[in-house]
Amino acid sequence: MSVSWHVVCRSEAVIPGTGVCALVEGKQVAIFRTFKDRQLFALDNFDPIGRANVLSRGIQGSIGETLVVASPLYKQHFALATGLCLEEDVRIPVYEVREQHGLIEVAA
Amino acid sequence: MNKQRIVVVGNGMVGHKFIDNLIASDQSGQFEVITFSEEPRLAYDRVQLSKYFAGATAEDLALTNEDYYQAHGVNYVLSDKVERLDFINKEVITASGRREAYDKLVLATGSFPFVPPIPGNDQPHCLVYRTIEDLEAITKSAKQSQVGVVVGGGLLGLEAANALKQAGLSTHVVEFAPRLMAVQLDEGGGQLLRRKIEAMGVTVHTQKATTEIVAGEKCRYRMNFADGSHLETDMILFSAGIRPQDELARLCGLELGERGGIKVNNYCQTSEPDVYAIGECALWSGQIFGLVAPGYHMAKVALSHIMGGDEAFTGADMSTKLKLLGVDVASVGDAQGRTPNSKSYIYSNDVEDIYKRIVVSADGKRLLGAVMVGDAEAYGTLQQLCVNAMDLPADPNVLILPAVDGAAQLMGVDSLPDTAQICSCFDVSKGAICCAVQAGAQNMGELKASTLASTGCGGCSALVKQVMDAELTKLGVEVNNDICEHFAYSRQQLADIVRVKKIRSFSALLESHGTGHGCDVCKPAIGSILASFWNDYILEDDHIGLQDTNDIFLGNLQKDGTYSVVPRVAGGEITPEKLIVLGQVAKQFNLYTKITGGQRVDLFGAQLNDLPTIWQQLVDAGFETGHAYGKSVRTVKSCVGSTWCRYGVDDSVGLAIDIEDRYKGLRSPHKLKFAVSGCTRECAEAQSKDVGIIATEKGWNLYVCGNGGMRPRHADLFATDLDSDTLIRYIDRFLMFYVRTADRLQRTSVWLENLEGGLDYLKQVIIEDSLGLGAELEVEMQHVISRYQCEWKTTLSDPAKLKRFSHFINSDARDDNLVYVQERAQVRPAREQERISTVEVVEPALV
Numbered sequence: 001m002s003v004s005w006h007v008v009c010r011s012e013a014v015i016p017g018t019g020v021c022a023l024v025e026g027k028q029v030a031i032f033r034t035f036k037d038r039q040l041f042a043l044d045n046f047d048p049i050g051r052a053n054v055l056s057r058g059i060q061g062s063i064g065e066t067l068v069v070a071s072p073l074y075k076q077h078f079a080l081a082t083g084l085c086l087e088e089d090v091r092i093p094v095y096e097v098r099e100q101h102g103l104i105e106v107a108a
Numbered sequence: 109m110n111k112q113r114i115v116v117v118g119n120g121m122v123g124h125k126f127i128d129n130l131i132a133s134d135q136s137g138q139f140e141v142i143t144f145s146e147e148p149r150l151a152y153d154r155v156q157l158s159k160y161f162a163g164a165t166a167e168d169l170a171l172t173n174e175d176y177y178q179a180h181g182v183n184y185v186l187s188d189k190v191e192r193l194d195f196i197n198k199e200v201i202t203a204s205g206r207r208e209a210y211d212k213l214v215l216a217t218g219s220f221p222f223v224p225p226i227p228g229n230d231q232p233h234c235l236v237y238r239t240i241e242d243l244e245a246i247t248k249s250a251k252q253s254q255v256g257v258v259v260g261g262g263l264l265g266l267e268a269a270n271a272l273k274q275a276g277l278s279t280h281v282v283e284f285a286p287r288l289m290a291v292q293l294d295e296g297g298g299q300l301l302r303r304k305i306e307a308m309g310v311t312v313h314t315q316k317a318t319t320e321i322v323a324g325e326k327c328r329y330r331m332n333f334a335d336g337s338h339l340e341t342d343m344i345l346f347s348a349g350i351r352p353q354d355e356l357a358r359l360c361g362l363e364l365g366e367r368g369g370i371k372v373n374n375y376c377q378t379s380e381p382d383v384y385a386i387g388e389c390a391l392w393s394g395q396i397f398g399l400v401a402p403g404y405h406m407a408k409v410a411l412s413h414i415m416g417g418d419e420a421f422t423g424a425d426m427s428t429k430l431k432l433l434g435v436d437v438a439s440v441g442d443a444q445g446r447t448p449n450s451k452s453y454i455y456s457n458d459v460e461d462i463y464k465r466i467v468v469s470a471d472g473k474r475l476l477g478a479v480m481v482g483d484a485e486a487y488g489t490l491q492q493l494c495v496n497a498m499d500l501p502a503d504p505n506v507l508i509l510p511a512v513d514g515a516a517q518l519m520g521v522d523s524l525p526d527t528a529q530i531c532s533c534f535d536v537s538k539g540a541i542c543c544a545v546q547a548g549a550q551n552m553g554e555l556k557a558s559t560l561a562s563t564g565c566g567g568c569s570a571l572v573k574q575v576m577d578a579e580l581t582k583l584g585v586e587v588n589n590d591i592c593e594h595f596a597y598s599r600q601q602l603a604d605i606v607r608v609k610k611i612r613s614f615s616a617l618l619e620s621h622g623t624g625h626g627c628d629v630c631k632p633a634i635g636s637i638l639a640s641f642w643n644d645y646i647l648e649d650d651h652i653g654l655q656d657t658n659d660i661f662l663g664n665l666q667k668d669g670t671y672s673v674v675p676r677v678a679g680g681e682i683t684p685e686k687l688i689v690l691g692q693v694a695k696q697f698n699l700y701t702k703i704t705g706g707q708r709v710d711l712f713g714a715q716l717n718d719l720p721t722i723w724q725q726l727v728d729a730g731f732e733t734g735h736a737y738g739k740s741v742r743t744v745k746s747c748v749g750s751t752w753c754r755y756g757v758d759d760s761v762g763l764a765i766d767i768e769d770r771y772k773g774l775r776s777p778h779k780l781k782f783a784v785s786g787c788t789r790e791c792a793e794a795q796s797k798d799v800g801i802i803a804t805e806k807g808w809n810l811y812v813c814g815n816g817g818m819r820p821r822h823a824d825l826f827a828t829d830l831d832s833d834t835l836i837r838y839i840d841r842f843l844m845f846y847v848r849t850a851d852r853l854q855r856t857s858v859w860l861e862n863l864e865g866g867l868d869y870l871k872q873v874i875i876e877d878s879l880g881l882g883a884e885l886e887v888e889m890q891h892v893i894s895r896y897q898c899e900w901k902t903t904l905s906d907p908a909k910l911k912r913f914s915h916f917i918n919s920d921a922r923d924d925n926l927v928y929v930q931e932r933a934q935v936r937p938a939r940e941q942e943r944i945s946t947v948e949v950v951e952p953a954l955v
């Protein structure tokens with residue numbers, strides 16, 4: 001399957017340690033940048049437990065070796081790399097994200 | 109001396125366990141080991157297999173590796189199946205023709221998935237679920253499929269269904285029996301599980317016998333059922349039970365059970381004395397054990413026997429606790445009540461979807477079994493009661509009834525015998541946990557490392573922690589206060605470090621005193637410490653990632669993802685003009701409006717995109733942020749006082765406003781609430797606040813450390829008849845001392861209760877300045893006060909910061925998930941049920 005990349009914002013828009021939400025092909029995609037090594041991740045913005053579009057506004061961190069974001073609603077942790085929830089048996093979609101020429105792009 | 113040669117056929121979970129136990133034993137030098145695996149890799153954790161779908165790699169699942177085996181002199185041969193056993197020459201012969209002699213032979217060949225003999229079951233997208241290779245095949249097939257069917261509604265089948273659902277397939281479970289998990293659950297439990305699983309979008313078909321699999325019309329295949337119905341699907345996963353892998357034993361004449369399985373005695377010896385069988389291939393007393401814990405026990409027993417010991421295998425507890433598709437399910441002992449004359453208690457709650465049943469002996473004294481679906485809290489307790497044959501409480505009902513959440517307290521861990529098995533996966537007893545704690549394990553991580561307890565299925569973790577905490581308390585050890593895994597310090601210690609070392613950012617602190625990336629526990633706590641001492645603008649790039657969403661968007665997050673707007677109304681005094689502005693803003697943005705318990709107005713349901721405009725209008729009208737978000741000073745409640753009230757002895761409103769203006773914006777370990785009453789009638793309820801002030805004929809009485817909320821506490825009288833300056837000085841010192849020394853999320857009430865020396869000590873520090881800290885605390889408070897800024901005003905004047913206030917970074921669109929209904933002439937978020945019908949009405953095309 002061929003992926004198509006969508007430019008969503010300038011690199012500086014995602015401050016290390018925070019997230020933003022982008023609208024890509026009708027989907028809400030939460031994009032995060034870690035503060036330590038500035039890696040980018042993209043997950044679905046919908047918190048399946050709180051049932052609201054809020055994940056981009058969660059606090060990032062690590063649990064053991066796993067990089068996570070905590071939902072701002074009820075604090076469940078979702079692995080940034082896999083979308084897997086650490087507390088409940090759910091998983092949210094992850095998307096590909098990259099940085100090119102000072103722009104952030106998402107594949108969806 | 110010649111070493112004894114042990115050959116282990118099968119390097120699965122149990123075969124590896126046997127070898128691992130041997131390595132750990134002090135007699136390991138007397139043996140030479142070689143193991144054969146039909147699979148291309150050494151043992152991995154089959155129990156956690158489904159994690160593979162969640163991104164775990166074969167490496168993550170590995171239980172051992174080649175280096176480890178090499179380092180310990182274990183020989184291994186991969187991808188080579190043992191095909192013949194020669195008991196006369198004591199040799200094994202593999203598919204590749206290799207021969208190895210043995211003194212003792214251990215068969216640990218496990219089991220294989222049973223595929224019902226249905227015509228058409230051998231097509232390319234008909235798969236099973238047992239090895240990593242199987243999972244690779246499933247992943248590949250799922251990518252080319254839309255619909256998936258799991259044949260078999262047992263424990264593994266439901267796990268497989270979860271995997272298909274996660275892969276995005278429309279998922280069905282087809283079960284031959286009349287209910288799900290027929291082995292573990294009774295009728296009631298099975299029904300509830302079915303309801304819950306169907307609610308999650310997995311379709312369940314029970315009492316369906318598949319007669320053939322033919323080509324489909326809409327999908328790849330069509331399954332025809334005996335009752336004439338059919339189902340179309342693109343792939344089929346068979347999970348209809350396991351069969352012991354006894355082919356080798358059968359070929360070579362070992363004694364088998366009627367329905368398969370290699371017969372063993374209590375020492376795991378087969379009909380050939382030098383040949384042992386352990387794990388899922390072994391049949392003991394007519395039973396095959398399809399769980400890993402009994403297999404591990406067998407591994408221990410066989411090794412002990414080979415080494416001349418006499419440990420025996422006498423059966424195993426088959427209790428299980430799992431989370432299947434997000435539903436807690438547990439089964440203990442005789443869950444179905446098959447013991448003659450047994451009696452049952454059943455608790456069934458259709459509202460919260462909980463089903464529990466306990467089975468007790470005829471005399472009502474012993475627990476024989478239990479089933480739990482939807483709420484498995486009591487699992488640890490019930491399993492222990494059952495396995496240790498402990499006395500039941502006089503009224504066994506309390507074990508399953510919710511109101512008396514008694515189970516845990518009823519049977520505190522203290523009442524368990526030392527021999528009680530707490531972790532069945534790794535056979536760890538209560539005694540072993542206590543020993544490990546005495547030997548220095550002080551937290552779950554250390555305990556797991558030293559005992560392995562709770563590192564298997566995880567079902568025992570709550571109980572393990574209870575045992576550990578109880579033992580720590582017995583040893584007089586303070587239970588660990590580290591704020592989280594990233595900092596081995598309490599909040600107070602971190603606050604000292606930040607202050608003494610003048611650390612100004614989270615990254616600096618993490619680098620000098622922490623590990624990892626931080627988390628949602630330490631980040632906001634440290635953010636608050638930094639703000640308490642330095643009071644920098646909290647939305648600086650350096651600090652923004654530390655803040656809860658409430659602090660970033662300067663409002664409280666609501667259940668639907670919108671925010672609330674609470675402007676400060678110091679002392680509760682507000683002009684008619686300002687009230688009108690609040691009304692106008694609420695009306696313009698359609699915000700739900702309510703008077704709070706803190707004497708001000710809350711506007712709910714503001715969308716991110718609107719927050720700046722709303723606040724611009726409020727700031728223009730002279731409002732400031734009310735800090736209803738964040739851990740900070742909330743309100744200073746007042747009564748109307750001497751200005752109007754005929755009993756008032758002093759101006760409580762005036763003082764309340766002064767105090768609120770003085771301390772507004774102060775960040776603290778938890779929120780702070782104040783009140784000022786104009787006389788002893790106490791209409792402002794000052795004695796329920798962190799800081800309460802009551803006017804007297806001679807000045808002000810100061811009360812501290814009151815609390816409403818979850819655990820109300822009356823404030824303590826701290827000092828009497830103070831003049832205003834002294835009052836303020838004491839409050840300055842009191843607040844700063846609290847900010848410096850309290851734990852994360854500790855209200856002043858709890859802080860005082862934990863303060864050594866209590867109220868008297870606090871009085872010495874604040875009033876008598878016994879620590880000589882008074883001046884320093886006042887200076888710190890002055891510094892914080894001098895740096896006050898209305899966070900909303902600062903934010904509004906910074907276009908860069910305002911960019912955040914948009915739901916999307918790349919679009920002005922709004923969150924399309926917000927749905928409202930009218931109630932009592934205002935809006936409120938639609939409930940799930942209303943939401944479904946609303947969506948249907950508005951956009952029928954979506955449904």
Ligand code: SRM
Pocket residue numbers: 664665666672673674702703704705706707708709710736742743745779781796797814815816817818819855
């Ligand atoms: C709006 C309000 C209820 C109302 O409609 O009246 C309210 C609403 C919330 N309260 Fe409260 N509390 C409100 C007055 C109170 C009071 C009464 C008072 O202040 O006089 C109390 C008891 C007094 C006390 O705190 O000692 C109170 C005790 C709590 C507690 C329990 C604190 C405790 O120590 O046990 C929490 C939970 C917490 O803070 O951890 C809480 C938490 C909350 C939160 C922040 C829950 C949350 O995380 O979403 C609510 C957020 C409101 C929002 O979105 O804006 N709220 N809450 C009141 C706002 C007052 C204000 O103007 O700022």
Ligand SMILES: Cc1cc2nc3c(=O)[nH]c(=O)nc-3n(C[C@H](O)[C@H](O)[C@H](O)COP(=O)(O)OP(=O)(O)OC[C@H]3O[C@@H](n4cnc5c(N)ncnc54)[C@H](O)[C@@H]3O)c2cc1C
Pocket residue numbers: 117118119120121122123124144145146147154155156157158188189190191216217218219237238239264267353356386387388389397398399400401403565
């Ligand atoms: C998806 C899944 C989830 C599970 N979840 C749980 C759970 O939550 N809790 C629990 O207690 N149990 C669970 N189990 C069961 C658990 O995995 C088994 O009880 C355990 O693996 C049995 O270990 P074993 O060594 O007997 O068999 P296996 O782990 O199957 O190992 C046998 C090995 O022997 C090899 N072998 C067979 N014949 C030969 C031969 N002739 N020559 C060479 N090699 C051979 C096989 O290829 C295999 O590698 C689960 C199983 C699966 C598949």
Ligand code: SF4
Pocket residue numbers: none
């Ligand atoms: S009492 Fe509970 S529900 Fe009511 S506002 Fe306070 S926190 Fe919310």
Ligand code: FES
Pocket residue numbers: 530531532533534561562563564565566567568569
């Ligand atoms: S019982 Fe499975 S990990 Fe302890």
